[in-house]
Amino acid sequence: MSAPQVPGIAVEFGPRGRLDRHSDLFAEASRVQGDAPRAIQLARRLDDVAFPGEGETLQLWGLLATLGSIDLTAARVAEAHLDARSILRQAGSAAGDGAWGVFAAEAADVRLDATAAGDGWRLSGTKPWCSLAGMLDSALITAHTPVGRRLFAVDLREDGVTVEPGAWFARGLSEVTSGPIHLEDVPATAVGDTGWYLTRSGFSWGGIGVAACWFGGAIGAARALLAQARIREPDQIALAHIGALDASIHANRVLLEHAATEVDAGRAEGEAGGILAARVRASIADLVEETILRTGHALGPAPLSFDDEHARRIADLQLYVRQHHAERDQASLGRAALAAGVTW
Structure with a gap:
């Protein structure tokens, strides 16, 4: 199978967001089709990708957006892997080989504790x-x-790691x-x-x-909708x-371009960065919900019933966008905007 051409597939952001060199990755993403092992294999190949805040943020987000447009399982796995690599880079640590995830959620009924042990740390407990x-x-x-929460790098293949099925x-x-x-007493490295x-x-x-x-x-x-309009x-x-x-x-698209410019210019640090991210996420979450609504109204039940790719994409989107907590995240943005003295 030959690699598809970038035009018409890549989600481009103008000259600064050209993605021509990643066309082979997009061909591989098209073969993921919701399969997690294939998505992980793709993530392991993402070693020539820009890091945020280093002048090519728009290319990174264009890559993630393109993966999302092709297959959301591929995008979901790649985003976490690239985020982990970016975090390690910011901390001055080496990522090493393999596919990475980031587990930072908390729950009221479980807890993961870290205990200093010699030159390293040991982790015990449960992470949701x-x-x-x-x-x-x-x-x-x-x-x-x-003294507080801290981030650690962990080899998930250690004997003390058990996945609850x-x-x-x-x-x-x-x-x-x-x-x-x-x-259970798993060795870890502080990051x-x-x-x-x-x-x-x-x-x-x-x-x-x-959000990309x-x-x-x-x-x-x-x-x-465009495909339907052609036939x-x-x-x-x-x-x-x-x-x-x-x-x-x-x-x-313009909002993401603006956000990338702000990040690369050093104007998205601290409070300003938090407000920018909240605005982008809220706007794109609204776009996702509008897209699901309008495609459903325009196309009816047929593609949701008989088009595997479309039905999977809609189901994936509905779950993935719930990482945005709707009105709660809007309220958080409102609080931050007022505290920052925003004017309209």
């Missing part, structure tokens, strides 16, 4: 929401120390299984100081990287849906 923990090589995991019933991203893992993971500027940039995947997924779904003359209703999505996609 650990996607593909049984298939990845390594992960960055947050744990509690006596049977906890994943999702229909979207069905093979990106996520559930608790249990660690950054206490509290560093959440306070570093890259935390906000990583949040925008996730959502953006690509929305474009992939919206392309079904059947669109009526006024179909044209209205196409026009509305065109405006929303263009606005969010």
Whole structure:
């Protein structure tokens, strides 16, 4: 199978976001088709990818958006892997080989503790929401120390790591299984100081990287409308849906371009970076929900019933975008905007 040409496949962001050198990766992504092992194999190949904040942030987000437009399982796995590599780079640590994840969620009924042991650390307890923990090589995991939360690099192949089976019933991203893992005296290496993971500027940039995947997924779904228009003359209703999505996609493309400029210019640090990320995520989450609604209205039940790729993409999008916590994240943005003295 020959690699597809970039035009018409890549989610381009103008001259600064050209993705020609990644066309072979896009061909491989098209073969993932929701298969997690294939997505992990793809992630392991992502060694020639820009890091955020180093002048080519737009290329990184364009890559993630393109993967999202092709296959959201590929994008979901690649984003976490690249985020881990970026975090390690910011901390001055080497990533090493293999596929990485980032496990930083917390839950009220479980806890993971870190104990200093000689020159290193040992982790014991339970960590929730650990996607593909049984298939990845390594992960960055947050744990509690006596003085606060800290980030650690862990080899997931250690004997003391146990993945709890049977906890994943999702229909979207069905093979990106996520559930608790249990660690028993597992060796770990500290990455950054206490509290560093959440306070570093890259935390906000990583949040925008996730939104770039959502953006690509929305474009992939919206392309079904264009495909339908090529085989059947669109009526006024179909044209209205196409026009509305065109405006929303263009606005969010410009927003991502602006955000990349701010990151590379050093204007997305601290509070400013947090507000920027919250704005981008809120806007793209709205685009995703609008895309799901409009494609459903315009195309009816047939593609959801008989088109495996489209049905999978919609289910994947519905789950993936719930990493945005809707009104709760909007309220958080409102609080931050008021505290920053925003004016309109």
